[in-house]
Amino acid sequence: MLILKDNHPARDKLKHLTEIITPNEAQIADIRPLRLGILNLMPIMDETEKDILKSIGHSILQIEPVWIKIASREKNGKNTSLEHVNDFYVTMEEATAERNLDGLIITGAPVELLNFEDVEYWDELKKIMDYAKENIYCTMFLCWAAMAAAYHFYNIPKINYPQKLVGCFTANNVQQDHHPQTKGMNPIVEICQSRYSGIDQRKLNSLIASWEIIELLYSSEKPKALNGNEIGVVAFASKDLSGIYNLGHFEYHERTIDQEVKRDKSKNSELNYHVENYYYNPQELDGIKPISWRSERTIFYGNFLNIIYQLMNKNIKAHKKFVLI
Numbered sequence: 001m002l003i004l005k006d007n008h009p010a011r012d013k014l015k016h017l018t019e020i021i022t023p024n025e026a027q028i029a030d031i032r033p034l035r036l037g038i039l040n041l042m043p044i045m046d047e048t049e050k051d052i053l054k055s056i057g058h059s060i061l062q063i064e065p066v067w068i069k070i071a072s073r074e075k076n077g078k079n080t081s082l083e084h085v086n087d088f089y090v091t092m093e094e095a096t097a098e099r100n101l102d103g104l105i106i107t108g109a110p111v112e113l114l115n116f117e118d119v120e121y122w123d124e125l126k127k128i129m130d131y132a133k134e135n136i137y138c139t140m141f142l143c144w145a146a147m148a149a150a151y152h153f154y155n156i157p158k159i160n161y162p163q164k165l166v167g168c169f170t171a172n173n174v175q176q177d178h179h180p181q182t183k184g185m186n187p188i189v190e191i192c193q194s195r196y197s198g199i200d201q202r203k204l205n206s207l208i209a210s211w212e213i214i215e216l217l218y219s220s221e222k223p224k225a226l227n228g229n230e231i232g233v234v235a236f237a238s239k240d241l242s243g244i245y246n247l248g249h250f251e252y253h254e255r256t257i258d259q260e261v262k263r264d265k266s267k268n269s270e271l272n273y274h275v276e277n278y279y280y281n282p283q284e285l286d287g288i289k290p291i292s293w294r295s296e297r298t299i300f301y302g303n304f305l306n307i308i309y310q311l312m313n314k315n316i317k318a319h320k321k322f323v324l325i
Helices: 023-027 045-056 082-088 122-135 144-154 201-209 256-267 294-314
Strands: 034-039 063-068 103-106 138-142 158-173 188-199 213-219 232-238 243-246 279-281 286-288
Touching: 034 045, 034 294, 045 063, 045 082, 045 256, 045 294, 103 122, 103 294, 122 138, 122 144, 138 144, 138 294, 144 188, 144 201, 144 243, 158 256, 188 201, 188 213, 188 232, 188 256, 188 294, 201 213, 201 232, 243 294
Parallel strands: 034 063, 034 103, 103 138, 138 243
Antiparallel strands: 158 188, 158 213, 213 232, 232 243, 279 286
């Protein structure tokens, strides 16, 4: 169940997937909704909203999405209208002014080739990640955000790839039912990848060996973009469940990669990277294969919400407002 304003543009597209109620209706319900912050760093913010809402919308829990913006970033309406941002987004300070957030999702961002310290909002993002670790039950980091958090919390370097890694790839569900984030998922899953970078697998594996990090999904596929090297670990979790790190994209809909590829080509017609296991005719970027990760998406995000809910019931955290200094 989702709580969305009457005028949110995603309401009509999601009404057949889940029950949607207004904030006023939620206030008179018998249960407290789970407040899920979503820090949206993607350029076309409304498309990412729809993908994430579809991912969380099948939960039987009552979810209140709180759309969060980086205070220093959304100023010119270049990719998403300022009207939309002003109508639906708040800063982290505003999101936590009166009530706690229970969970948080931080999306990827198109800044993978930059050093973290060169990203204009890096200092603000670090403060948000530190706040989340101490005050929010569980945070899911997606794609670039997973790389950023792995660097910030574990000092795992980011590695730029020879080409962009794009397509749909298989991965082994390492923990299966032995971890709350992957229980119920198939032993072999398919997950979208769309990134110019990864993280240092040697450093990551050393932390997995010492049980500081729990490996969740591992892909032994050897895509052309990596010159025949394995993709490696694509999802992992902190030992205390405060962080779920996913380098891939279960939240993508069937046309997301196609849209990203064509946007890339429109900006630079000479770009020449391989799109693997996605098109029937990859040379012509034509014929999208049927979505194969929908059920895994529902389980993966449902498990994340269940982790938050279970941690909420075990430990009620004191309300501490986020302050950006």
